[in-house]
Amino acid sequence: MAQLTVSGRDTVHVWVGRDAGGQPDPAAVLVRRAGALLLGRVATEVVLTHDRDGRPIVRVDDATGSVELAVSVSRTAGLVVVAARRAGTVGVDVERVRPLPALALARRWFPPAERAWLGDRPEASRTADFLRLWTAKEAVGKALGRGLRDGGLRRLMPPPGLPMRPVPGVEPLRVGHPRLDEGLVLAVAAPAPVDVEVVQWAGHGATAERSASVERTSLPVVVRGN
Structure with a gap:
């Protein structure tokens, strides 16, 4: 099965949608629509499956063969996020900021360098x-096809933020945090x-709405650059 390749600069597309539960599964709907958009097909032609490492992919079959698209899915309360990429693996994770014992959790799960970094951060942030480090580990684990197995929480992450930064020990993989609304960490x-482009899906039955600037709306935003 051939993997779709693109010329020029590579882009990760990230769609943010509502997750009210129920059927059909909002994540599956979003994955199908993302696959249809990037593969130039209708959603009913898109097949949801997994690669040999368990990573989700979408596939379109026709008389000339199969074309696959790497995807990654994450959920948090009331929200579903789907990332898709035409040329290789991708991982995504999202969390809502809420009260939690950040330092205690870091002491339990994170390597010493990250514990020290977190301890030096302002208490208000x-x-x-902590969630930026946690989501980075989740996203990297998904891109590697291993999740948090085999010590994924102790895998050292680069300082959170943008631009996307190399992950120690697993270059050329990079991880970054495109900005969403306050209260969300992506x-x-x-x-x-x-490049990373974040767009909001305007309802599960509507066309994607793309935002070109933070001034138009703070969720979503478009972030470009590596």
Whole structure:
């Protein structure tokens, strides 16, 4: 099965949608629509499946063969996020910022360098900073096809933020945090070089709405650059 390749700069597309539960599964709907958009097909032609490492992919079959698209899915309360990439693996994770014992959790799960970094962060931002590290680990694990197995929580992450930064020990994989609304933390992981474009899906039955600037709306935003 051939994997779709693209000329020029690679882009990770990230769609943010509502997740009210029920059937059909909002994540499956979003994955199908994302696959249809990037593969130039209708959603009913898109097949949801997994690769040999368990990573989700979408596939379109026709008389000339099969074309596959790497995807990654994450959920948090009331929200579903789907990342898709035409040329290789991708991982995504999203969390809502909420009260939690950030330093205690870091002492339990994170390597010493990250514990020290988090301890030096301002108290007001410490929970969000903890979640930036956590989501980075999740996104990287998904891109690697291993999740958090085999010590994924102790895998050292680069300092959170943008641009996307190399992940120690697993270059050329990079991870970064495109900005969403306050109260949400998003991490995206993919081999470099890569652009990241975040768009909001305007309801599960509507066309995607793309935002070109933060001034138009704070969720979504479009972030470009590696």
